Amino acid sequence: GESVGLHLPTLSVQEGDNSIINCAYSNSASDYFIWYKQESGKGPQFIIDIRSNMDKRQGQRVTVLLNKTVKHLSLQIAATQPGDSAVYFCAEIMASGTYKYIFGTGTRLKVLA
C-alpha cells in the first residue's frame, strides 16, 4: 500500500563546510530545473534554476550542476551556514507545453554548529 510519509534523506554538515545535495530527475525530455528550499512552516523558496542547454550555473554561494547523461542534478552550497538548514528539493518541467512542475522527494540539510 501507499506509504503514509516519506523518510527524507538527511545530510548533516559542519558550519562552514560545503554541502552537496543530489537529485535524480525522472524524464530525459525535461529541459528546465529548479532548486527550492523549504523551511519549516513555509512555502518552497526559489534558490536557483538551470536550463538543459547548460551544465553549470552559479549564484550567490550556490552552484547547480546538471548531468543529462545520467539525469542527475546537484546543488552545492558553499560555506554552509545555520540558516541553510531546511529541506531542499529539485523540480523539473516534464516537457514542452506543460506547466506542470514535478517535485522530487527532498533532502533535509542539518547544519551543525
Place this chain on the structure above:
Amino acid sequence: EPEVTQTPSHQVTQMGQEVILRCVPISNHLYFYWYRQILGQKVEFLVSFYNNEISEKSEIFDDQFSVERPDGSNFTLKIRSTKLEDSAMYFCASSPMGYNSPLHFGNGTRLTVT
C-alpha cells in the same frame, strides 16, 4: 520584494463542508498554480491557470475542486465537500511566464479536515 500571500494560514473544517482557500499572486504574474503537500510527502501539482481558464490539472483535481480568479488580484481554490484525505498544506504559486520560469510560492494554508 513582492510575494504571494495566502489566507487563512490554518483552516479547520468538518468532513463534507466546503472550504475556500485564498491567494493573492504577485501582481504582474500571469500564471497561477495550486500545489498541495500532505504531511511528510512530496509537493504535488493540482492545477495551473492562465488567461482565466485552467491550463492543466492533475488526477487529484477532481470534480470536488475548482479554481477561480474572481477579480484582478485574488485566486481561489474551492473544495466542495472535504474529505479526511484532503488534509494537507495547500500552496499557491505564481510565475511571470508559464514555461521555463520559476514558481513563487506563498507560505501555504494548512487544511485540517476532521
